[in-house]
Amino acid sequence: METSISKLLAISGEPLASAGANKPDRASGRLGGELTELLQCANGFYAFESALHVYPACSGSGVLSQEDWNDAQLWRAGYGGMADGYLFFAEDAFGGQFGIKGETIFAFDPETGEVSPFAASLEEWASRLLADFEVETGFPLMHEWQSQKGQLQQGLRLLPKRPFVLGGDYSVDNLYALDAVKGMRLRADLAVQIRDLPDGAVIKYSVSD
Secondary structure (H helix, E strand, C coil): CCCCCHHHCCCCCCCCCCCCCCCCCCCHHHHHHHHHHHHHHHHEEEEECEEECCCCCCCCHHHHHHHHHHCCCCHHHHHHHCCCCCEEECCCCCCCCEEEECEEEEEEECCCCEEEEEECCHHHHHHHHHCCCCCCCCHCCCCCCCHHHHHCCCCCCEEEECCCHCCCCCCCCHHEEEHHHHHHHHHHHHHHHHHCCCCCEEEEEEECC
C-alpha cells in the first residue's frame, strides 16, 4: 500500500546528502525513529518547487544539516526560549518550521515564535502537506516568485518585506529572498518584541540586506 511518505518522496527532488543517513543527534522516541527512517530513504530534499525543505541528518557537502540547523547558537537562542526543546527538521517557503517535541510534530511561526500542533506522526505530517500543500508549504507564492525571478537558490527562503503578522501582503511584491539563517535571526528579534511588548506598542523592524 502506498503511503503518504512514499507519495511525498516520489514528488521530491534529489537527496541533498549521501544515503545512509545517521540518526539526527536530537532525534529520540517514536518520532525520532520515524524521522530517521525518512532520512534513510532521502537524506534531505526539496519538494513542491522548493516550497518544502527537509534538512538532511548530517552532511559534509556544505549543505546545512539538521545537526547544524538545530545548534542553539545558529538562530534558536535569539527566540529567548521560544524555540527550545524542538528538533526542527523541515520548513516551508517562508521559513515556517516543522519541529518534533515529545510525541508531536509542531508548526513554528518564525514571526511570533508561536507553535501549534500539526501531526502525531511523520505519516500524518506528509498526509497533511499533500492534502493542502498550497496552504501548508506556501507553494503558490513560491511558484509565482520563481516564475518572475528565477529559481530560488539552495539555502534561501522567501521573507516578507513587511511581516505577515504586521499586516504584510501575501504577494510577490512583498517578498524577497534571504539566507535561511539570517531570516530566522531577523524574525527572532520581531518575535521577542511581540512577546514582550503590550498591545498597541510600537515595533521596530527593518529588512535585512
